[in-house]
Structures are given as C-alpha cells and as structure tokens.
Amino acid sequence: MNIAVDAMGGDHAPGVTVQGALWAQSEWGVNITLVGDQDLLGEQLRKWEKTGNGIQIHHCSQMVAMDESPLKVLRQKRDASIVVAFDLVKRGKAEAVVSAGNSGATIGAAVLILGKIKGVERPALAGIFPGAKGKVVLIDVGANVETTPRQLFEFGIMGDVFTQSFLNIDNPKVGILNIGEEGDKGNEQVRIAHDLFKQGPLNFVGNVEGRDIFSGDVQVIVSDGFVGNVAVKLSEGMAETMGIMFEREMSHSLISRLGFWLGKRAFENFKRKLDYAEYGGALLLGVKGIGIICHGNSSPKAIKNAIRRAADFVNNHVQDRLEQGLAKFQSKGLQGD
Amino acid sequence: MNIAVDAMGGDHAPGVTVQGALWAQSEWGVNITLVGDQDLLGEQLRKWEKTGNGIQIHHCSQMVAMDESPLKVLRQKRDASIVVAFDLVKRGKAEAVVSAGNSGATIGAAVLILGKIKGVERPALAGIFPGAKGKVVLIDVGANVETTPRQLFEFGIMGDVFTQSFLNIDNPKVGILNIGEEGDKGNEQVRIAHDLFKQGPLNFVGNVEGRDIFSGDVQVIVSDGFVGNVAVKLSEGMAETMGIMFEREMSHSLISRLGFWLGKRAFENFKRKLDYAEYGGALLLGVKGIGIICHGNSSPKAIKNAIRRAADFVNNHVQDRLEQGLAKFQSKGLQGD
Numbered sequence: 001m002n003i004a005v006d007a008m009g010g011d012h013a014p015g016v017t018v019q020g021a022l023w024a025q026s027e028w029g030v031n032i033t034l035v036g037d038q039d040l041l042g043e044q045l046r047k048w049e050k051t052g053n054g055i056q057i058h059h060c061s062q063m064v065a066m067d068e069s070p071l072k073v074l075r076q077k078r079d080a081s082i083v084v085a086f087d088l089v090k091r092g093k094a095e096a097v098v099s100a101g102n103s104g105a106t107i108g109a110a111v112l113i114l115g116k117i118k119g120v121e122r123p124a125l126a127g128i129f130p131g132a133k134g135k136v137v138l139i140d141v142g143a144n145v146e147t148t149p150r151q152l153f154e155f156g157i158m159g160d161v162f163t164q165s166f167l168n169i170d171n172p173k174v175g176i177l178n179i180g181e182e183g184d185k186g187n188e189q190v191r192i193a194h195d196l197f198k199q200g201p202l203n204f205v206g207n208v209e210g211r212d213i214f215s216g217d218v219q220v221i222v223s224d225g226f227v228g229n230v231a232v233k234l235s236e237g238m239a240e241t242m243g244i245m246f247e248r249e250m251s252h253s254l255i256s257r258l259g260f261w262l263g264k265r266a267f268e269n270f271k272r273k274l275d276y277a278e279y280g281g282a283l284l285l286g287v288k289g290i291g292i293i294c295h296g297n298s299s300p301k302a303i304k305n306a307i308r309r310a311a312d313f314v315n316n317h318v319q320d321r322l323e324q325g326l327a328k329f330q331s332k333g334l335q336g337d
Numbered sequence: 338m339n340i341a342v343d344a345m346g347g348d349h350a351p352g353v354t355v356q357g358a359l360w361a362q363s364e365w366g367v368n369i370t371l372v373g374d375q376d377l378l379g380e381q382l383r384k385w386e387k388t389g390n391g392i393q394i395h396h397c398s399q400m401v402a403m404d405e406s407p408l409k410v411l412r413q414k415r416d417a418s419i420v421v422a423f424d425l426v427k428r429g430k431a432e433a434v435v436s437a438g439n440s441g442a443t444i445g446a447a448v449l450i451l452g453k454i455k456g457v458e459r460p461a462l463a464g465i466f467p468g469a470k471g472k473v474v475l476i477d478v479g480a481n482v483e484t485t486p487r488q489l490f491e492f493g494i495m496g497d498v499f500t501q502s503f504l505n506i507d508n509p510k511v512g513i514l515n516i517g518e519e520g521d522k523g524n525e526q527v528r529i530a531h532d533l534f535k536q537g538p539l540n541f542v543g544n545v546e547g548r549d550i551f552s553g554d555v556q557v558i559v560s561d562g563f564v565g566n567v568a569v570k571l572s573e574g575m576a577e578t579m580g581i582m583f584e585r586e587m588s589h590s591l592i593s594r595l596g597f598w599l600g601k602r603a604f605e606n607f608k609r610k611l612d613y614a615e616y617g618g619a620l621l622l623g624v625k626g627i628g629i630i631c632h633g634n635s636s637p638k639a640i641k642n643a644i645r646r647a648a649d650f651v652n653n654h655v656q657d658r659l660e661q662g663l664a665k666f667q668s669k670g671l672q673g674d
Binding site: 067130131132142145146177179182186187209210211212213214215216223225226227229230231232233234235236237238239240241242244245249250252253255256258259260261262263264265266269273 | 404467468469479482483514516519523524546547548549550551552553560562563564566567568569570571572573574575576577578579581582586587589590592593595596597598599600601602603606610
C-alpha cells in the first residue's frame, strides 16, 4: 500500500506535511509518496535526518495557494501537487490521497482526475463526530455550499453505505439536520428532502437538531456543506475553548491543582476524545478513489492520523464497498435516474 | 419592575415555569406575573406552599401547543398566554416577557402586539456564547430561517448596538459566519452581505468561521437563523456529551476518582460555564419591548436565569439604548431606507 500526500498543501506546508508523513511511516510502517518540489521536500527530510525508508518523493513543479480559484488551478496548473497526487491514484501508483491544501481545488482535482462514481451527482465530505452513544457521520461538511433536496438524499445514501462499510453499523439511522423535529420545519430545501427520504429505502428517522451531532442516537446526519462546515469548525473551537477554561479552573487552588495532577491521565484521555487532530480529515465520498481532506492549519499529528485513516480505508476496502453499495441502490432505480 | 412569564409555554409547563418563577422571585426579589390558567397555576403555587408574595397570576383561557402553526395561533387564539403576556408589556403592566413556549408563535405575538422598532425589517434572536477571550453574540439563532443580505446587515447593526449597550463593549468587532475567511467564500447571500458590511459603518472584520463562535476574537457574529440555531443546539449537545465523557474517564481508576473528588469544585465551576441553563434564553431584538425566548425543554434553572436576564435588560435600559442606537444608524440613512 502507498499513500500519496500532497506535501505542498496547507498553511504550514511542506514542514508539517513532511513531519506528519514521517511520523505515520515510523509508527505504522505505511509507505508514503510525498508529492511536491523535490528540493524543498529533500531539505525537509534532511532536517529530520531521514534517509527516506518507506518515504519517497514524487516531484512536481507547481503548487496551489490556499486562496486560489479551484477552477483556475484545474485549467492552468496541471503539474500542481494535488493534481499529480490524484494522478498517482488514477495510475495505480498510490491507493489514496491526503491533502491539507486548498479544499476546493482538492475536490475539483479528485472529480476531474478520478471521476465520479456512477450515479453520483455531487461528491460530498463525510466528517466523523464522537457522539455520547457512538460515532456520528455528518455529510456534507464542506464540499457543497448549496445543495438540492435530491443531493441531500444522495448524501444520505452515501452516508448510509459508508457507515455500514466503515463503522460496521447495520442499517444506520439517518436524519436530516434541521431546526426542529417536525416535518414542516426549516427551509424549502430540507422540507422537500424530508419527503424524498420518507419515500426512500433508508432507515430514516426524520429531522434531527444540532444537539444530535453529539448524541449518537442517529448515526448518519445529512446537511448542506455550509451548515456542516460551520458545525465541524464550531465543534473544534468549542473543544479548544473548553480545554482552556478547564485548565484555568483547575489552577485556581492548591487542592484543585492536586486533583488535576491525580486525574491527569483521565484528563488526557478525555482531551484526546475531543481533539480533532485525532480524527484526521474528512473523507471525500462519491469519487472513484480515496481522498482525505484535512484542515489548512493541520498539525503534524492531524496529518499523521489522516494518513492512518486513509490506510484504514484501503485495508477495509471501503471504496469497493461504497461503489458496490451505491450500485445496489442504483439498480433499484433510486439513484441517478 | 414586573416580568411576565408565559406560564403555559414549554414542554413541561406549567410545572417548570412556575418553579423557575418562584426560584427567581425568592432569589432576586423580582416581581413576576404568571400568565395562564388560574386553576392550574394556583394548584402549582399551592404545591410549593407559596402564598404568592411577589408572584401574581394573570388568568387567560387559552394556551399554545409546541407544534401549532404560529399564524393560526395569532389569528384564532387572542387569549393565549403568550399573546396576553406581550399585551401586559404593551399596556405597561410588565416590563418584559419570558417564554419557553412555541417560539414561532412567541416571535409572531411580539411583532404583532409590540410592533417592530422603526426601520427594522426582521426581528432576530441574539444568543450569547462563552468565548475563551470573552462573550460572543451570535445573531440570528432561530427567528429567521432564510434571510436576505440586507437583513444580515441589519442583524449586524442590532448586534452591534446590543453588544455596546448590554455587554458594554465599545465598537465591537463584527463578522459574518462563513466557511472560509476569503470574501468570495460561501453562498450568494453571505457574499453580497460581505460587500454591504464592507461599505457600512460597523467595525467589520470580514468572514469568520465556526470556531470563532467560541474564540471571542470577534464579539458579534451574524448568520441566518437556520445556521445560528444549529450552532446553539450543537454547542449544547456537545457540552452535554463532554460532561458524560468526562465523568466516564474520571471514574476509571481509584486515583482519578480521588482527583475528581479533590477537584470537584473546579469541575463544577467549569461545568457551569458550559451549562446553557446558566445563560437563560435568547433575546428577541428589533421589537418594541423585551422578549426572552427559552428552549421548550427548559429546566426550572433555565427559566430562573432567563427571568434574571430579563430583569438585567430592564435595569440596564437595554431596550431604550437599542432603540436610540438603531435610530442613530437610521438617521445616517443606513437603515430602513
């Protein structure tokens, strides 16, 4: 197995991407191809005194800035690291791509080079949240700013298949993210989607609310990419703020500091659960291959964990199972008709 | 001062509303009028063995169910508790309304009976979040499912005036909730709003992301009511889930349990910061009077704190300052033109 890392993508590339890749390689022995400028990447590798066992560089001459127009990139930068990375997957030289770069360009490159799975109108990003009663898949967390009801329904099908194949949950409960449980709540888009889901084959439980993203009562929650993206980033910001507040409180008195010291390991386990860097990036569903999209400001740990997640997807044949699952829905005339 | 409580509104009314009102009365000595069925309310008061010092009942014959159509309520139920409560404010018999009832009907009743402040197109709900660097006002958290760019701009002005008058922050930083910082990110609505804000008089810092709701770097964040409502409920759900996970971790070993016991007070302070019941409800901005809208499933503590917050608004003349502030903007031709 070989994972292609877009080494030039992200706010702190290539330092952070190379560090994360080296970490993943030494921890799990996964083979990694760093895609990017060979001089810059060679320099980074020398900095860490790595000879590159299990790590190779695939040179390319261009990179994509975080604020560049995705369309322009795809038209004019055919040798950009993110384009070349997906090309490696297309040509069978790598099994998955991890990128912390410009997410619009990454999604665009995935669609352009790998192509969409038959019947899929819009690929979408699946994010995984740690609910109290188990994991929750939120789809879409940022690929599609605006969506039609039909696309939301498609997200539900992809989320269902993904949850069954990756989280091994049979017949997961699927809900629409809305501002109330009644079917007539929300904007037109979610109201029409509600009717589509009701007629569909999924284990649809109706509308759910923001709090359900962390309850775990429902395993798949669909939303447009705007709301989903706000939800992901809000959760991260809240976890961080809670961490700060918690440490502040715990340092107020000698006795609470003692308590903090005694409970330290438990606190660390707790913090790890809330730390999104542990979860790596979001998975792009609906294209013919595996792409993991990380935050622009990912830490080396986040890159490391995204690589691990990519390897998990490959090992679990998530892509094949996703394509088969979608084909099954499609053969029933529920998709792409 | 007298606060009118819609005693029949909410999932657990009138038990919870009466209990919250009694608690607020005994703790802060605020006068409260319970609006609702006098038999039911009298029974509740007797249950708590309160003779009603500082608490009076204003009888009405109708109530509103949580899933009733707001429009139908306003047309057909003129003696519903929420309608009568706002009527008390209109007639100068009360200074503010607190309701955990059907929020659509509550907002509708406020607009119908109190009327909108001159120049305001759409009243909006302001929610207050505990950011790491200070409080953050998010507006709108649920009054308007869909908004125009112009309305988002109006929310910014109301949020600015509210933050100055209630949180005493001069010239607060105002941002638009979006999925990226660049001006061209997001849907059409936020892109056009971005231009309006840029030309406007506020201390506009551009787009902000979900994480900023808990950072405190920006004091006023505008969004449509759909996204804002998801954000509020997500935060509540996350705080709850974190509490559960934390207790689980802390009970794993004897030593962490000891740590938990020693740090108990600090944990409690911490939990209180995250407990939304501490913050009471959201304030409806843009109508000629004070209305606090609480969750349908509010606890007595949430009702108590919402009453306290209503009293704070009255004591701080927030309403007058809001109307004056909006008039100032309006006289500059920035509002309602």
